[in-house]
Amino acid sequence: MPKKVSYEDLEERADANGYIPENPEISAEPEQRKLSESPEREYGKVWAVWKRCSEKHGDNILDEKTMRDFIVFLASSARGQKKNEPRPKASYIMERWKQFIAEWARRQKQKMPSRVTNSGTHLISNSHFKHLLEQLWGHDWHEYFALIYRVYHSAILKMSMYSSARQGEYVESNARGQSGRGMYVPDDLTFVVIRDRNGQAQMVVRPKRDAKNMNNEDKQPRHPMQENIGPNPLYLNPVLEPLVICLACGLFRDFKTADEIFALEPPPYEKAYELVLDCPTIDLYDSDSRGFSTFFEKIENGALTGQILTGNRAGSELRKLGFCTGYEKPPTVHALCREGLVQANAEGYSMEEKAQFAGHGLNPRIFFESYMSSTSSVQGVLNILKLDCEENLAEPFRGLTLRRHPKLWQALPAKLQEDLEDNAECAELNDQIIKLTEMIETASSDEQSQNLEVQQ
Structure with a gap:
């Protein structure tokens, strides 16, 4: 047994290393974290x-x-x-x-006494989430200057909804500008192949969120998302976009094609087979950033920059998609974040599980004051009359906070769009819109421009 170290021995070590009791150079003020x-x-x-x-x-x-x-x-x-x-x-x-x-x-050096303000304005429901993705992949006429950006924004949309993530947790937050923080590979993304309850092989992807106010990387939330989504449309599958991006960039160490990966089966003696990720080996756009591990990488002038995509860009694209889908006030990433938490709460997870999922620590007030819907999920009629539980009656009311116009041009089926384009009345209206656009561009005052925009 080693000799017991006395306090005098510890003092002697400290003195030898330059310890000065009551050192005047040590400040009594609390140390603040440096802002970006x-x-x-x-x-x-x-x-x-x-x-x-x-x-x-x-x-x-x-x-x-x-x-x-x-x-x-x-x-x-x-x-x-x-x-x-x-x-x-x-x-x-x-x-x-x-x-x-x-x-x-x-x-x-102290917080200002404040009243709690609910930071969420709109609540999104599952139907709104599906409308956005259906528009993005089925009806969207918007041409991205880099094709990979459509895949980026689809991945961000699904990751945010399925993991209740804030806007700047997979890409660079606006509040942490120039920090470069966000999701990186291979550290923040894991792929495994497992067997589902029916014994079929399926892939699971697990992204890690750079959660707000969580600087300890070991505690940052990680969210498994499975390939098997039942009878739901393919565009709701959370595995597709991360898989496509990793294949396109050559991130898989042992595989080069989707066929190789889809043929994988987990070994009988293991619960899962991990698809090991490596640094990028393929440049999509003649980039000099080979070996850099940013997952959502910004593209400028047709080339990868080595910089992470910003929350401003991701939020702007979601706003455009919302308008194209027919919403008067488009949903935000925060609306997706809230719905993820509302659904987790409805499923009966413990407070600790929900706090870990959301990255809130163990403060239940954050969910109640800033994320929980004011529409109660408790079904009072059923409780009083002792009836069988119905489906979630609160969800349709949460969805009413976002108004959508489903008959906008870009949301119509392709056949109906073609029929309308061939219609003489529609062609005449298009000519009028073009003329008004030209008049707006040459308007002599803001008032005249606004009047023309109303006519348009």
């Missing part, structure tokens, strides 16, 4: 506005009137992004306010 470039810049901007504003209206932000004056000033001084929307959206003002209170907390 993008949030540091935005926090600084809104703080500079506050400093100038406080010189005229008072610097006690905890005073209710001062707080409201500052929020109104932020809203009044901001501009909308479009000509026909001169005022900013409420979500932008909320974002600016959150940036301010975050910077205030960093400078004051």
